[in-house]
Structures are given as structure tokens and as C-alpha cells.
Amino acid sequence: MRSLLEVSGVSVSFDGFKAINNLSFQINDRELRAVIGPNGAGKTTFMDIVTGKTRPDTGRVLWGEKGISLLSMSESSIAQAGVGRKFQRPTVFEDQTVAENLLMALKKDRGPFAVLAFRPSKADHKRVAELAGEVGLAAALNRKAGVLSHGQKQWLEIGMLLAQEPRLLLVDEPAAGMTPAEREHTTDLLTEAARTRAVIVVEHDMEFVRRLDCKVTVLHEGSVLAEGSIDHVTRDDKVIEVYLGR
16 A cells, blocks of 8 residues: 655755755655654755655655655645645734634635635534634634634644645644643644644654654654654664764
8 A cells, every 4th residue: 555655765955965865754644753853854854845845856755545746746736735734833814813714724715716705604614613622722713813822823723734634734843832731732632633644743852752652753864864663763872872962
């Protein structure tokens, strides 16, 4: 059976610096994966390649059962094909309510006329209420996004991505700046999301990764250094050396 996403032999250089070096990576549908590594390991460039923001010099990036190449597609068509990305800093519409943010994100025809003529249906409002419940914002539907806590804004943005019904969710350092309670909720949220789609969490907080309790891929100098459970990779001498500087 094909992997949902298959990256093979991918390299990319910026001004002579190899940010990604012969990287190969696979993830299956409905799998939760953590990608970790020190600063400069290539984590962000990896996400940029998968989402079409950066074109690699060599290699393949295949998507879905038919193994479509993402390298020939634009960023917007990759998003429409089912790849959703959440950046480290939440980007929500602060002057709009939680409900309005979620409504705007629902998977719809996004042509200019369709957007202008959009009138939410009963089913749309029901879906928004479901999404708010999934991300823990059911009680905040009518609050403006600007007054939410940092953690709540992160959940709203995850909700907005889920509204687009992606098959793969790329999440960048979701736990940064959160309270312990918010981090716990975020763990549950991502674990739950991975029941119905693939989720890649890029993180360097080991404690958070441990709580995700999933397979971990360690990047170093643009390629995979180790892969396995958190216990397996944290006992690996090479990982200890690059990660903990021993």
C-alpha cells in the first residue's frame, strides 16, 4: 500500500548551504508523527518543500494513492489537494468571532463570485459548532478571536485548518508559549486529529513530543538521523550528541 506522502532523495541548497540533503521520509494516512531536530536541521525547509513554498534541486515528493508529484503543483493547488499547514504564530482574523473565523475556513468553492455570494447554511453553522467543540472553543463561539489566549488562538487556527478537511496536517511548534493545561489539551487535540488524517508535528520540545506518544523522525543537517519511538531515538548516541551536545 502506498504511503500518503513519500519524500525521496530530496536535496535543496541556498547560497551553497545544503538545507536538505538527500532526505527521504514517508507517512501513512491516519498517522501521527513528530519531526524533531536542533535549529538548522531542516525542519522548516522540509515543510516548505511539502507545501510548495520551496522547490528542491533534486528528488521526488509523491502524494496520495495515485502518487501525484507535488513538485509540479502550486502552493494553492497543494492546499486544495489536502495538505494543510499551521505556522508557529497563529494567524487568525482578530476582529472576527471564533464562529466567523471557522465559517470563513470551511471547505467551499473559493472563486470570487462564490465568496461574495456565500451565505452560511444550517449545515455550515452545525459544522462550525462541531469544529469549535473538537478544538475546545465551544464556549467561545461568539468571542472575538483577538481576546482569546495564545493557546486558544492556536486551537482556533487548528480548527480553521480542520475546516478545510486536509488529509495531512503540518503543525509547527504548537506547544510554544502555552500553559501546562493548554499543552495537555493540544496533545489531545492532535492525537484526536490523527484518527482521521495524517498529522506531522514539528517540535523541539522533547517533553511535548513524549506526550504525543508517536513515531519520531530526527532531522540533522537536512537528512534523517534516526527514527523510532521517543525512547529509541533519545537513547541513540548520534541523537544525544547532536541534540544534547554531549
